[in-house]
Amino acid sequence: MSEDFENIPVRHDMQTVAFYNIENLFDLRDSKFTNDNDFLPESAKRWTPKRYENKLRKIGFAISNIGREETGKAPAIVGLAEVENAKVLEDLLDSKHLDDLDYDYVHFDSLDERGIDVAMIYDTNVFEPLHTETFTVILTDDDGSPDYTRDILLVGGNLDGEHVHIIVNHWSSRREGQKESEFKRLAASEKVSEIISSIHSEDEDARILILGDFNDNPQNESIKRLIEDHSLFNPFETLRSFTRGTVKHKRQWFMFDQVLISTNFFKSSKEKFEFFKANVFDADFLKQFRGPFKGAPFRTYVGKKYKGGYSDHFPVYAILKR
Numbered sequence: 001m002s003e004d005f006e007n008i009p010v011r012h013d014m015q016t017v018a019f020y021n022i023e024n025l026f027d028l029r030d031s032k033f034t035n036d037n038d039f040l041p042e043s044a045k046r047w048t049p050k051r052y053e054n055k056l057r058k059i060g061f062a063i064s065n066i067g068r069e070e071t072g073k074a075p076a077i078v079g080l081a082e083v084e085n086a087k088v089l090e091d092l093l094d095s096k097h098l099d100d101l102d103y104d105y106v107h108f109d110s111l112d113e114r115g116i117d118v119a120m121i122y123d124t125n126v127f128e129p130l131h132t133e134t135f136t137v138i139l140t141d142d143d144g145s146p147d148y149t150r151d152i153l154l155v156g157g158n159l160d161g162e163h164v165h166i167i168v169n170h171w172s173s174r175r176e177g178q179k180e181s182e183f184k185r186l187a188a189s190e191k192v193s194e195i196i197s198s199i200h201s202e203d204e205d206a207r208i209l210i211l212g213d214f215n216d217n218p219q220n221e222s223i224k225r226l227i228e229d230h231s232l233f234n235p236f237e238t239l240r241s242f243t244r245g246t247v248k249h250k251r252q253w254f255m256f257d258q259v260l261i262s263t264n265f266f267k268s269s270k271e272k273f274e275f276f277k278a279n280v281f282d283a284d285f286l287k288q289f290r291g292p293f294k295g296a297p298f299r300t301y302v303g304k305k306y307k308g309g310y311s312d313h314f315p316v317y318a319i320l321k322r
Contacts (some may be wrong), residue, residue, distance in 0.1 A: 025084060078122075080119045232260045279316070
């Protein structure tokens with residue numbers, strides 16, 4: 001992938017919709033509402049102003065280049081995972097590589113136990129949000145107490161004059177084991193299914209994009225059910241390989257981050273957006289460049305050890321074309 005994005009002509013007939021898990025974007029303040037003790041200047045991770053600014057600058061640079069090779073411009077819409085609050089989004093949009101772009105954001109605080117939420121940023125020149133809403137995934141622990149996770153974000157609006165629905169997700173992790181935690185991701189999948197059905201009840205030809213870190217691969221049950229129940233298309237099904245994915249764990253690649261699209265984006269029409277392509281944005285600057293983890297995402301932290309990178313995930317994107 002070429003990384004000289006400077007001289008690419010701007011394609012006004014194309015828009016990029018992306019998703020990026022930005023790995024623990026916490027501010028520097030101690031919040032009594034979130035479990036942010038690891039991300040304070042005096043914590044073991046020493047989350048200092050300098051490290052915070054570096055993270056903002058790097059994430060901003062990455063975001064500004066997603067899809068640029070094809071479109072010559074920054075993405076129209078980016079779903080985000082692992083943001084602490086609205087303050088970090090404001091700081092991100094004010095950072096070096098984004099402050100001259102006309103981005104705004106949609107964010108709601110959730111009850112997630114780690115204090116991280118999903119959000120969406122968008123270019124106000126091409127996207128106008130008309131409806132924003134969150135949905136809670138109801139889970140319980142073995143003892144019957146509530147297990148709070150990230151809410152699912154729905155944003156409906158006009159993308160370059162065309163009405164679309166964006167559903168942003170960050171499903172429960174596999175920390176307790178894939179099988180042991182699968183019921184949580186199936187619950188999130190069921191909630192997304194309800195959201196899609198609700199949208200279709202008002203507009204059966206609604207155009208829908210489902211973005212997220214699903215913590216499951218395209219062939220896992222949680223994703224397959226959504227695809228089959230709502231006739232969606234998953235371009236990331238064929239992109240995963242032994243040498244490529246969005247996150248790497250124990251030397252194995254996983255395609256946890258995906259963009260699913262409703263199949264009406266394949267209807268041929270000069271007036272409407274069509275699906276053009278999708279990809280993992282794994283430019284070389286986002287990768288570990290040496291050592292045993294060469295080629296894996298260049299992370300901000302590994303455990304408590306500061307690495308100064310971007311994120312433990314690569315972004316993903318889909319390009320729509322008129």
